Amino acid sequence: MPSFATREHALTNRHYNKLPNGTITHVSSCIGVNSVERKATGLPARPPEAFPPPLEPIAFLVEQAANMSIPGHYHQADQFQVFVAGGGKFGIKPIEGLTVHYAMGFTPYAPIHAAEAGVEYYTLRNGWDPGARWMPDYKEGLKGRTKDYRHGLGLIPALMGEADGPKNITAVVEHAVVPFEADGLGSTLYHAAPGQQITGPAPSEGRGQYWMVMSGECQLNEHVGGKQALLFVDPTEPAPLIIAGGSGASVLLMQFPKRAH
DSSP: OOOEEOHHHHGGGEEEEEOTTSOEEEEEEEESOOHHHHHHTTOOOOOOOOSSOOOOOEEEEEEEOTTOEEOSEEOSSOEEEEEEEEEEEETTEEEOSSEEEEEOTTOOBOOEEEEEEEEEEEEEESSOOOOOEETTTTGGGGTTOGGGOOEEEEEOOOOSSSTTOOOSOSSEEEEEEEOOOTTSOEEEEEEEOTTOEEOOOOGGGTTOEEEEEEEEEEEETTEEEOTTOEEEEOTTSOOOOEEEEEEEEEEEEEEOOOOOO
């Protein structure tokens, strides 16, 4: 299964999706096959997995139409969401610039409201999810799971320099977006000078990592990717080789927590 994708490639696999409340989104598949793609391409419905679901990277870009909202809901899979364009509100908090949201499986969150320009975000999971469980209709499915509740927003400060990469740095600068926790959950933004290698936590410390280029260009293992290029690293794999290109790069790491079976 491919573990690398670019935004340009994802947009060649873009699907219209209308939610039960009428909200319109377009979903572009990056890594793996998500529930919207299965429905749009006529694949049979896939049953839910036991929790936590087996390790399986599934990542996609969501373009949410202007002035429309996604109501409160939860998923069975752990996930990160990275807001990359447009704006609006997440619950009562404004979506400003680059924002990272994480939610553990069976943790209700939202609504996500898109403002006049709409809003774009990547949803990144490390396991299969059959689709949103809308609240309060699926409230019964949360019984006995309150200890698993965890979600929150991490705000990313303005990237250093212009859109092609960070400026005026000579090494690697780190910014904690989601401070790391004992079970491996965490997210860090790295600003790297040209040619600098970025070293993150060992993949074995969590349950899968996504690396996303936020500006500039860099090498991601054997691939070279620009803005919004995406790499998934399995916890059994060695640490990835991440090297900033000739203009430097800003790269976001998101690591999932370990889960007891």
